[in-house]
Amino acid sequence: MQKKPKLYIPGPTHIQDEVLSSLSDYPIGHRSKEFSILYEEIMKPLSELLFTTNRIYLSTSSATGLWEAAVRNSVKKKCVNFVCGAFSKKWHDITKMSGLEADMISVDLGKPITPEIVDDALSSGKYDVMTYVHNETSTGLMNPLEDVAEVMKKYPDVLFLVDAVSSLTSVKIEVDKLGIDLILASVQKGFSLPPGFSFCTVSDRLLETSKKCKNKGYYFDFEVFEKYALKSQTPSTPSIPHMYAMKTQLNKIFYEGLENRFNRHKEMAKKMRAWAIDKGFGLFPEEGYYSETLTCIKNDLNIDVNDFQKKLLEKGYMISGGYGPLKGKNFRVSHMGDIHMEDVNEIIEVMDQTLEEI
Numbered sequence: 482m483q484k485k486p487k488l489y490i491p492g493p494t495h496i497q498d499e500v501l502s503s504l505s506d507y508p509i510g511h512r513s514k515e516f517s518i519l520y521e522e523i524m525k526p527l528s529e530l531l532f533t534t535n536r537i538y539l540s541t542s543s544a545t546g547l548w549e550a551a552v553r554n555s556v557k558k559k560c561v562n563f564v565c566g567a568f569s570k571k572w573h574d575i576t577k578m579s580g581l582e583a584d585m586i587s588v589d590l591g592k593p594i595t596p597e598i599v600d601d602a603l604s605s606g607k608y609d610v611m612t613y614v615h616n617e618t619s620t621g622l623m624n625p626l627e628d629v630a631e632v633m634k635k636y637p638d639v640l641f642l643v644d645a646v647s648s649l650t651s652v653k654i655e656v657d658k659l660g661i662d663l664i665l666a667s668v669q670k671g672f673s674l675p676p677g678f679s680f681c682t683v684s685d686r687l688l689e690t691s692k693k694c695k696n697k698g699y700y701f702d703f704e705v706f707e708k709y710a711l712k713s714q715t716p717s718t719p720s721i722p723h724m725y726a727m728k729t730q731l732n733k734i735f736y737e738g739l740e741n742r743f744n745r746h747k748e749m750a751k752k753m754r755a756w757a758i759d760k761g762f763g764l765f766p767e768e769g770y771y772s773e774t775l776t777c778i779k780n781d782l783n784i785d786v787n788d789f790q791k792k793l794l795e796k797g798y799m800i801s802g803g804y805g806p807l808k809g810k811n812f813r814v815s816h817m818g819d820i821h822m823e824d825v826n827e828i829i830e831v832m833d834q835t836l837e838e839i
């Protein structure tokens with residue numbers, strides 16, 4: 482089926498044929514009994530995958546929509562957005578654009594948001610909500626989510642909102658154990674589905690807060706989501722094809738086994754980093770904070786990254802360059818979702834050949 486370039490970019494990611502073909506099933510009515518059955522068939526494994534008993538909402542939008550939903554349903558006083566790259570910065574911008582009070586606390590690109598930084602900000606008592614991006618896709622950096630969750634226990638009045646767009650399903654995140662009020666992801670990254678759909682978990686206390694928030698609009702109001710979720714439905718017509726594909730993919734994820742899946746990602750990341758170092762490149766993020774789902778390689782060999790990408794594309798493979806200000810200085814190879822070790826070996830072989838040619 483697949484004749485387009487094979488995707489090694491951090492979203493959209495490579496998709497398996499079986500998942501792709503399940504998208505073309507004939508639609509069902511979204512107020513029908515069959516729909517509610519499909520909805521529940523997704524919710525059960527999804528809750529298990531996220532280690533949560535919190536409600537999960539399905540959104541026919543990309544994750545960007547849920548960024549907006551997350552803050553509009555939670556911020557009453559002031560939000561603090563922790564920023565370590567382009568995606569976390571965008572969440573801050575969206576918080577402000579939603580007309581909410583927000584401060585940004587940022588670190589240099591490639592540096593993590595440590596528990597100390599979070600503790601320091603929250604100890605001011607100024608904030609009722611914080612946003613944290615687990616895996617900063619623009620720099621290939623994975624933030625220390627578990628350590629930050631420990632700090633959050635000191636601040637029971639602050640809502641803990643997490644973006645795990647490029648890590649969820651590939652890296653173990655125990656939502657309830659970590660006390661996360663909301664975690665969001667779109668499906669075209671770690672979940673390896675086509676783009677256009679997303680989901681988030683919502684804690685009881687976040688839903689209670691939502692009831693007190695004003696000017697939430699309609700499409701992303703969690704009170705509306707809740708009303709329909711109680712009937713195993715979505716507020717408006719969802720992308721039913723995505724729900725078919727999600728069901729297929731969840732089956733496949735559990736067939737592989739969660740621990741196997743998490744370990745596979747650790748191993749693939751190790752392999753990709755070892756390749757980069759062996760070639761004489763560097764790694765962009767600070768040591769100890771390397772992403773397990775994509776590798777951001779520092780262009781220490783001073784190759785023409787554009788040309789490298791172009792030559793790979795001619796061979797049928799797509800990788801990403803450096804994001805924004807890191808253009809030319811970095812390149813990124815994704816190994817999330819349905820990329821397996823044999824696919825990592827495949828791209829390594831092709832990159833080896835291509836480096837000889839440039």
Ligand SMILES: *Cc1c(COP(=O)(O)O)cnc(C)c1O
Nearest residue numbers: 543544545568616618646647667
């Ligand atoms: C891709 C990405 C987003 C944006 O997701 P969309 O589905 O494109 O809206 C947000 N956060 C992170 C960390 C991402 O990698």
